[in-house]
Amino acid sequence: MTTPTTTTTSTAVTGAVGASYTRVEGRDKVTGAARYAGEIPFAELAHGWVVLSTIARGRISSVESDAVREMPGVLAVLHHGTAPRVDSDYISMLGPPDPIVEVFQHDRVPFVGWPVALVVAETSEQAREAAEALVVKYEAEPHDVAFSAAHPDTYIPDGDNHQMAKGDLDAELAASAHVVDEEYSTPEEHHSSMEPHAAMARWDAGRLEVVDSNQGSTWVADELAKLFSLDPASVRVRSEHVGGAFGSKGVRVHQILAVMAATVLDRPVRVVLTRRQLFSLTGYRSPTAQRVRLGADADGRLRAVGHQAHSLTSKVHEFVEGSAGFGRPMYASDAHHSVNRVVRLDVPTPTFMRAPGEAPGSFALESALDELAERTGLDPIALRARNEPDVGPVSGLPFGSRNLVACFEEGARRFGWADRDPRPGLRREGRWLIGTGTAAATFPVLAMPSTAAVTAEADGTFTVRITAADVGTGARTALTLIAADALEVAQDRVHVRIGDSDFGPAAISGGSMGTRSWGWAVTAAVRELREQLALGGDIPPQGITVRSDTSEYVFALAQKERHSYGAQFAEVAVDVTTGEVRVRRMLGIFAAGRIVNPLTARSQLVGGMTWGLSMALHEEAVRDQATGGHVGADFAGYHFAANADVPHIEADWVDDPDADDPVGIKGIGEIGIVGAAAAIANAVWHATGVRHRSLPIRPDRVLDAAGARDA
Incomplete structure (x- = not known):
């Protein structure tokens, strides 16, 4: 089992940002002083x-x-x-x-x-x-609640992002020495x-x-x-x-x-x-049915990447789980085709769920890449490195910073990948078959316009007001550190107030853009405040307040491919008699820009990886075709990973500077889940020699697949 280590970041930490700090509201939360919306008392409620x-x-x-x-x-x-x-x-x-x-x-x-x-x-x-x-x-x-890719009412939604094509996919597949053409599915998740x-x-x-x-x-x-x-x-x-x-x-x-x-x-x-x-x-992740077609030369160079994804939406509102978009920034290929299709059913409307599109899309494409590696005889990491692009494979735009290969190199070293025998089904410990797998991760770097107000108080402290939302990510703490460094003061002189619409418009906590967007606004306000303070004079009792608005700067961002990246590794043990799959260890190495607080950052990445484990082995909402409702709509019937299911999980990162990015923070809330399920599924194949293209990998599916193989 790998021993936890410190971060691989080489950038020297000279201020608050980059050093580990416990949450500023942590004591209130563990003592019960922090009140949540459902428990705050009101008169005559x-x-x-x-x-x-x-x-x-x-x-x-x-x-x-x-x-x-x-x-x-x-x-x-x-x-x-x-x-x-x-x-x-x-x-x-x-x-x-x-x-x-x-x-x-x-x-x-x-x-x-x-x-x-x-x-x-x-x-x-x-x-x-x-x-x-x-x-x-x-x-x-x-009513009709039956989802399938063969549903006659499927359609391609309006909008530029749902269908993209570069090159002649069929011609490149026909000219390829190795072809993967497989279907993958993920269930409804909540x-x-x-x-x-x-x-x-x-x-x-x-x-x-x-x-x-x-x-x-x-x-x-x-x-x-x-x-x-x-x-x-x-x-x-x-x-x-x-x-x-x-x-x-x-x-x-x-x-x-x-x-x-x-x-x-x-x-x-x-x-x-x-x-x-x-x-x-409150929404959920739509089930998906995906078809991935890959074509490569004899040496593993990709000629064709085709990704078609189906999802469902309600009959009253359209929401698209854009799984087919995952591979667009990932691998160089002569032809790239991707399309998302949707079917309207008599079901609630799906919504955004941690890494929408990327989580299910990465399972399909990164599983298919592993299958291609098997057919070409290449190591899965070597195959990905061989198809590393110089510019956006579909967009043609330059990359802001791209350190995916560095993630795989560091992850392979830490995980002990070089000692792996690539042949499946050979490693055994008693009744357990042992296997290892890997997969890539990516998530776009986004930003929304935000406003922030910073006040220099008469007592020498500073108050930051911004309508941020700390949904458990440690946003308060991150913004405290960002403000302290920008002000060049100790963090205990900074007080951050959030979560109040009276503070003015600001980015939502979503799309891994919260800290990036809010930190940008806070830094801009501090810059102006320092200019005012430099003029001298006493601070009045009401303080000196300045307000920033990053709208102009966000909309003027240079057009580049900006993404976080990661390499996921997993080791599993499969019980050949019961079909049980146990994940024994996981390692994720990420390239996610400037890490504000390593303590809460690692917590976010480990949380995402844990969810990826749950996605791979447990989570599956089942809808009753007769009634249209769920079977077991509770935490007894909807299974997810419990403490005993979660092994040693290690998350870390590599240096990932982007000289042209005005913020440097990329966001880490979602990339931890991306690719995790594929790494586990690929490890199950390595352990057993059987591919699982439908999630979750339940014990009955393991036994059925083993029986079909041996028949």
Whole structure:
């Protein structure tokens, strides 16, 4: 087992950035002083409980609420006949809103788990009891929830990113000495975070206040203002502590319902979603069916890369899991073709989930690369290095910095890859077959315009205000270190306040762009503040405050291929009698720009790799074709990696400077999961000699595959 080591970064640490610090709010969290959205007390607080549809398609014929209204503590029953009206004709930062924001605006039911009523009562227990007693009748219609690549209604979505082609794919495949043409699949997956989705809404002197758990308070405030036709200045959303999000905590139905109920009752109302309700109300990762075609010369040089990916979306809103885009920046090839196809079904709308597109796309392409390495007789790392591009393989743009090969070189050294016998099924320890595998990772470097305010206080401290969201990544701590270095002061003189829409617009926590975008805005504000302080004079009691806005700079970024990269390694043991797969160790080496806080950075990367292990071996949401709903929509029926499943995981990084990048921070929240499942699947092949192209690699699938091989 590999022993943990310090980072491989060679850059000298001269300030706070680059040194390890515990979270500034860590003590509050472990002692319970940090309050989350679902537990902050409010005077006269009422509680709402959501009632969900039990049919997959049709309409509501009646909501029989009279008896429920007479139950103890019940204050109101909201549904399509009694709820306030909203205006959903607007464009959000992500485009047209999901029509789920039109909650209680009509009698149509588009999927199982659609909100049909909200019962509000004095206590959550009373609200739940009344909600479970509420009778809702429906007129059901035939539904279709069966996903497959062969579905007759698949289509290519509009937009430039869903279909790209360079060269003649069929001609290059025909001219190739080695061809891989295989199909891969991943199941529906869910990102139910530890903290449930919760929101409290109240009116205070004509202003709407929402205390929420979200990934961007500005985002939520802006959409609530548009939905309820309010002046944006009259809406305030606060989200101080967030217990996980992973793409699921944007604008969701519980926030809207809390505002509706608070408006009707003129008192604070909190709505907290249950674990089962998350499975239909907060998004998920679509299942995928992918076909990868690779063609290479006898020496392993790629001539053709073809990647076709199918996913599903709901019939009320389009969301595309862009899996086919993963390989576009990865490998040089004469022909590159990729296309994403979608089918509309009577299911909830999918959404962003940690490394959307890249996570399932990397499983397919990086598994296919391993199959090509087997056929060409090349080491999998050597095959990837042989096809390293000089410029973007599809875009033709120059790379900002690209250190994928360096990741593989360092990872191979640390993992002991040179000692590996490439032949499968040879290494055995008792009843366990042992194998090792590897895969590449990448994730784009993104940024959003942000504003920040920095105040020089009269007592010699500095206050930073920015509408950032710390969803567990350590954003507060990272911004404290960035501000301290920019101010050239000790970090204990910097106080960072986040999660309040009153602080002004800022990037969401998503797309691995939070720290990059927020840090840029903070640094810009500090630069201007220092210029003012350099003029001399006393600081007044109210302090000296400057505000930055990076909009102009973000939109003027040079057009380059900017990505984080990584090399994933895994060792597995496969029980030949039970089919059990155990991951014994994992190593990830990444190139992710400037690392602000190694302690929290490593935590993020290990967390992503752990999720990749769970993706490879455990996670699979199953939908009942007869009812259209989930089988086992809870943490008992939806399996994911537990402590005993997670082995020694080591995450580290290589030096990755980008001289032309104005920030240098690339983001690490998502790249840890990318390629991890493929590395494990490739290790299972090395252990057993059998390929698994469908996730998860369950024991029954291992046994079935072994039986088919031996038959």
